[in-house]
Amino acid sequence: SQTIHQWPATLVQPVGSPLSLECTVEGTSNPNLYWYRQAAGRGLQLLFYSVGIGQISSEVPQNLSASRPQDRQFILSSKKLLLSDSGFYLCAWTVPYPDTQYFGPGTRLTVL
Amino acid sequence: KQEVTQIPAALSVPEGENLVLNCSFTDSAIYNLQWFRQDPGKGLTSLLLIQSSQREQTSGRLNASLDKSSGRSTLYIAASQPGDSATYLCAVTPGDEFYFGTGTSLTVIP
Numbered sequence: 001s002q003t004i005h006q007w008p009a010t011l012v013q014p015v016g017s018p019l020s021l022e023c024t025v026e027g028t029s030n031p032n033l034y035w036y037r038q039a040a041g042r043g044l045q046l047l048f049y050s051v052g053i054g055q056i057s058s059e060v061p062q063n064l065s066a067s068r069p070q071d072r073q074f075i076l077s078s079k080k081l082l083l084s085d086s087g088f089y090l091c092a093w094t095v096p097y098p099d100t101q102y103f104g105p106g107t108r109l110t111v112l
Numbered sequence: 113k114q115e116v117t118q119i120p121a122a123l124s125v126p127e128g129e130n131l132v133l134n135c136s137f138t139d140s141a142i143y144n145l146q147w148f149r150q151d152p153g154k155g156l157t158s159l160l161l162i163q164s165s166q167r168e169q170t171s172g173r174l175n176a177s178l179d180k181s182s183g184r185s186t187l188y189i190a191a192s193q194p195g196d197s198a199t200y201l202c203a204v205t206p207g208d209e210f211y212f213g214t215g216t217s218l219t220v221i222p
Contacts, residue, residue: 032208043214044201051208059209090155092210098144098163099205103155 002027006091006104019078023091032094033074039087086111114139118213126221133187133216135202140180142204150199192220
């Protein structure tokens with residue numbers, strides 16, 4: 001069966017510090033991968049998605065970036081965090097035909 | 113751009129009641145629609161997926177319907193239980209991207 005891992009589960013970082021969140025998927029190959037952010041009391045905001053290694057689509061201009069160095073690994077990064085980057089970050093992947101989306105457990109990021 | 117709306121934003125019902133959650137979307141050119149459940153501080157759990165060629169899907173006490181031409185979906189929960197308390201989100205996809213509603217927060221009162 002397929003599983004998705006995200007770490008860390010929680011993170012508290014000072015403003016201006018770097019960020020690296022990692023997501024890995026097991027039990028499948030060539031998945032579509034997604035990064036979402038969920039701010040308090042708000043819906044899911046799609047940040048990035050990837051249909052293959054090295055292929056990244058960005059939905060929202062911001063100080064975040066994403067990379068996909070391996071087929072089942074998706075990394076969300078920032079060089080300098082802002083207060084507005086606080087939120088719940090969710091990684092997801094899609095099972096094709098039909099396109100069913102599954103989510104990881106999420107990372108709670110607090111920027112102070 | 114696709115917009116997904118969920119009404120009501122919050123709903124409180126006594127245990128045992130049947131209830132309906134609504135989801136509407138502006139662009140009917142979708143590939144499928146998916147309903148999720150989110151418990152506080154947790155990721156999303158997939159409940160049901162309806163492909164664009166289907167009208168409804170059922171899983172246990174849950175039944176989801178889709179009327180693509182009118183841009184609407186409903187999630188019917190029968191005989192609600194306190195354990196059903198959570199936020200319910202719907203999402204539509206035309207392909208690679210998924211568009212989410214802001215969710216309905218459901219509280220089932222024992």
